Amino acid sequence: MSEHVRLRIARPAPDCVVLTVLGEIDLVSAPELATALEDYLDGTPCVVVDLTDVTFFGSLGLATLVRLTNLAETSGVRLALVPGPLVKRTMELTRTEDMFTVYDSVADARRYH
Amino acid sequence: MRFKRRARFPGDAGAPSSARRFVRAALTEAGLDELAGDAVLLVSELCENAVLHAGTGFAVDVAADGVELTLSVTDQGSTPMELRRSVPPAPGTRRASHGRGLVLVDGIAAAWGSRHDSDGHHVWFTLRATAPAPVTPAPVASPEWVWPDPDTARWLLHLPAPPSPLPVLVTELLRRLCDVLDASGGAVVLADDTGEDLLATYGEKAGDDVVTVPLPLEPPRSGRLAVYTGVADAAELAALTAQRVTLAVEADKQHSADREQWLWMSYLAEATEMFGNSLDVRLTAAIVPQVLVPRLGRWCALHLLDDRGRLRLEALTHVREDELNELRLELAPLTEADGALTTLLAERTQAAGLGSPLDAVAVPLRVGGRAIGTVSVGRPVDRVHRPEELLILTELARRAAQSLDNAQRDSAHAATSQALQQALLPRALPTAEGVRFAAAYLPVSAGADVGGDFYDVLALSPGRWLTVVGDVCGKGPRAAARTGLVRDVLRVLLRDGQPLDRTFELLNEMMLEAGDPSQFATVALALITRQDTTPVSLAVELVLAGHEQPALVHGDGTVSYLGTHGSAVGLVRRFAVHPTRHVLMAGDTLVFYTDGVTEHRRGVDLFGPDRLADALRRASPRTADGVITAVRQAVDDFSPEPHRDDIAIVAVQVPSQA
Numbered sequence: 001m002s003e004h005v006r007l008r009i010a011r012p013a014p015d016c017v018v019l020t021v022l023g024e025i026d027l028v029s030a031p032e033l034a035t036a037l038e039d040y041l042d043g044t045p046c047v048v049v050d051l052t053d054v055t056f057f058g059s060l061g062l063a064t065l066v067r068l069t070n071l072a073e074t075s076g077v078r079l080a081l082v083p084g085p086l087v088k089r090t091m092e093l094t095r096t097e098d099m100f101t102v103y104d105s106v107a108d109a110r111r112y113h
Numbered sequence: 114m115r116f117k118r119r120a121r122f123p124g125d126a127g128a129p130s131s132a133r134r135f136v137r138a139a140l141t142e143a144g145l146d147e148l149a150g151d152a153v154l155l156v157s158e159l160c161e162n163a164v165l166h167a168g169t170g171f172a173v174d175v176a177a178d179g180v181e182l183t184l185s186v187t188d189q190g191s192t193p194m195e196l197r198r199s200v201p202p203a204p205g206t207r208r209a210s211h212g213r214g215l216v217l218v219d220g221i222a223a224a225w226g227s228r229h230d231s232d233g234h235h236v237w238f239t240l241r242a243t244a245p246a247p248v249t250p251a252p253v254a255s256p257e258w259v260w261p262d263p264d265t266a267r268w269l270l271h272l273p274a275p276p277s278p279l280p281v282l283v284t285e286l287l288r289r290l291c292d293v294l295d296a297s298g299g300a301v302v303l304a305d306d307t308g309e310d311l312l313a314t315y316g317e318k319a320g321d322d323v324v325t326v327p328l329p330l331e332p333p334r335s336g337r338l339a340v341y342t343g344v345a346d347a348a349e350l351a352a353l354t355a356q357r358v359t360l361a362v363e364a365d366k367q368h369s370a371d372r373e374q375w376l377w378m379s380y381l382a383e384a385t386e387m388f389g390n391s392l393d394v395r396l397t398a399a400i401v402p403q404v405l406v407p408r409l410g411r412w413c414a415l416h417l418l419d420d421r422g423r424l425r426l427e428a429l430t431h432v433r434e435d436e437l438n439e440l441r442l443e444l445a446p447l448t449e450a451d452g453a454l455t456t457l458l459a460e461r462t463q464a465a466g467l468g469s470p471l472d473a474v475a476v477p478l479r480v481g482g483r484a485i486g487t488v489s490v491g492r493p494v495d496r497v498h499r500p501e502e503l504l505i506l507t508e509l510a511r512r513a514a515q516s517l518d519n520a521q522r523d524s525a526h527a528a529t530s531q532a533l534q535q536a537l538l539p540r541a542l543p544t545a546e547g548v549r550f551a552a553a554y555l556p557v558s559a560g561a562d563v564g565g566d567f568y569d570v571l572a573l574s575p576g577r578w579l580t581v582v583g584d585v586c587g588k589g590p591r592a593a594a595r596t597g598l599v600r601d602v603l604r605v606l607l608r609d610g611q612p613l614d615r616t617f618e619l620l621n622e623m624m625l626e627a628g629d630p631s632q633f634a635t636v637a638l639a640l641i642t643r644q645d646t647t648p649v650s651l652a653v654e655l656v657l658a659g660h661e662q663p664a665l666v667h668g669d670g671t672v673s674y675l676g677t678h679g680s681a682v683g684l685v686r687r688f689a690v691h692p693t694r695h696v697l698m699a700g701d702t703l704v705f706y707t708d709g710v711t712e713h714r715r716g717v718d719l720f721g722p723d724r725l726a727d728a729l730r731r732a733s734p735r736t737a738d739g740v741i742t743a744v745r746q747a748v749d750d751f752s753p754e755p756h757r758d759d760i761a762i763v764a765v766q767v768p769s770q771a
Binding site: 004024026027028056057058059060062063086090093094095096 | 126127129130133150153154157158161164165213214216217220221
């Protein structure tokens with residue numbers, strides 16, 4: 001993946017994978033990030049995407065999340081997002097926060113999801 | 114006082130990220146850090162828009178006035194930016210589109226809009242800081258020196274808008290810094306992987322006092338600013354200037370990267386056009402090194418694989434002609450079985466370095482995985498090839514290979530047609546007492562396809578000959594095949610003793626049966642019988658099937674055209690030819706030709722039968738061969754233009770002395 005964005009993968013439980021996105025989600029990184037994330041959307045029943053440390057998030061990032069959410073729904077995967085302040089602000093400004101299942105922390109997401 | 118910054122970015126996917134960094138740095142400089150988050154978000158949306166929809170490079174302008182910040186993005190796209198996504202998805206709609214950019218702009222910006230003028234399309238937005246922007250850091254009290262008032266600080270850093278060349282701009286920044294610090298001089302040094310460069314100096318060094326601060330450039334680039342002063346707190350002000358210098362350096366780099374990319378692209382386009390211009394292998398091969406030198410290196414050698422799979426030097430160029438011979442010698446071992454170029458092709462590598470004394474890089478010429486040769490380029494003087502030069506070289510090699518392959522295919526096609534055509538011409542002309550035959554066939558001077566002209570001279574029996582000159586409609590292998598048909602049918606029927614008019618009727622029917630309206634031929638045919646007169650004479654039975662009249666040149670130089678016109682064969686069912694009888698006396702020459710002779714052009718002017726008659730008149734008396742040479746000469750003298758049609762000429766002569 002490009003230097004813009006990095007992805008960390010953790011499996012705290014057999015039925016759950018936590019994907020942590022670090023860096024900028026933009027024109028360069030959004031397509032590759034989408035591809036990388038989509039790879040985890042089959043098989044594992046619960047997927048948490050941690051966006052707390054995303055340093056840039058615009059409409060392309062939003063589009064990536066929407067696509068991901070739609071895909072998760074189709075493949076019967078429960079997808080939870082942990083947006084962090086930056087991503088949250090973009091969601092609020094575009095009034096899209098209701099489209100996603102959002103938690104304040106990864107721990108919350110794992111506990112309630 | 115207004116703060117202004119501008120930077121240009123290329124239209125690629127990485128540009129929005131660069132633009133974000135630029136805006137962040139500019140806002141730090143303007144003391145508007147608190148707006149950076151929103152400004153960066155919105156400017157990125159607009160930049161992505163420019164890249165995705167306009168597909169052009171774009172410029173970002175930052176203007177700050179007190180607490181108000183205006184950012185604008187200008188691109189060269191053909192549709193106004195706001196129209197490109199005038200319909201954002203309704204809130205809550207789960208469309209994964211990229212349509213929410215303007216929703217963000219609208220949600221965050223205090224004001225926004227767009228404008229279309231001669232510069233391109235501008236989309237701008239304004240953000241407001243909550244509190245007045247802090248103009249400068251808090252003054253640091255010092256006994257030696259007092260922090261300048263805000264106006265001085267601005268004067269220190271704010272230069273008239275570019276474009277002034279980078280060294281000029283940096284020198285001016287140094288001058289101002291030295292003025293403020295009362296320093297004797299200063300210097301800015303830039304460094305990267307390859308070494309250090311003195312970018313600008315001002316004044317001179319006086320004494321040992323020097324304050325040095327680093328330029329906050331992104332690795333691998335680095336730099337430092339030195340100012341010759343003993344003032345203790347000079348470092349802070351120097352750091353401020355260093356930041357401004359850095360911004361200028363980054364902007365310049367961006368600008369020159371833009372410009373350089375543009376230059377490479379236009380070079381590539383030009384080169385490709387030149388490669389594609391010729392369908393001649395040798396010519397295309399000769400052009401390649403000419404295009405590459407000196408742009409990509411000191412010399413260039415093009416090797417092509419020959420029929421036996423061995424690399425052969427096809428073209429060579431050196432910036433210094435006097436080094437060509439030595440270079441040729443140094444290149445020779447590379448094409449041996451274990452030579453570097455042979456290995457390059459055998460091992461299917463992307464490129465190979467050629468060591469001293471050549472100091473070059475070689476890349477393979479491949480078309481669809483098939484190797485056709487190599488291109489070697491000598492290093493530019495005193496340095497290695499830069500990565501972008503190697504990229505361009507690889508790309509040029511790919512395109513050159515394509516053009517060379519096209520040319521090779523084309524010449525192979527032409528060679529096939531020509532071989533076919535040559536095979537249809539008689540290997541040798543009959544020789545006999547009392548008659549001389551001579552013939553010439555000139556294929557079209559350029560282009561892949563031979564025409565359908567042919568001639569035939571055949572002894573039917575002792576003292577009786579068949580002479581045919583014809584022109585089969587069309588070009589290339591198909592026409593050559595038809596030529597063979599016409600020739601063979603005439604031979605067989607006449608040998609079989611068929612009368613002339615019947616022979617032509619049968620040929621006409623045969624060609625009509627093929628059912629191809631484009632398939633027809635014009636033929637001039639003569640049956641020549643030696644008369645046992647003294648001196649010897651020849652009886653001629655002549656048939657013209659849509660063909661030009663042959664010229665009869667008498668020994669005294671008078672010229673006349675013989676025969677009666679009949680139908681071309683293969684065109685119509687109602688076919689008629691009108692055989693005529695003539696006698697050739699000693700010294701007479703009968704000249705058959707195809708329309709390539711009479712229709713040879715000089716602009717709109719044709720060579721024509723009159724000029725041909727003139728040429729023949731002047732040529733008399735000559736041998737049969739001499740007459741043909743004279744005709745060819747006259748045609749070439751008339752116009753240097755290449756022949757558009759091929760030419761066949763046959764001369765039948767009764768020698769003056771039997």
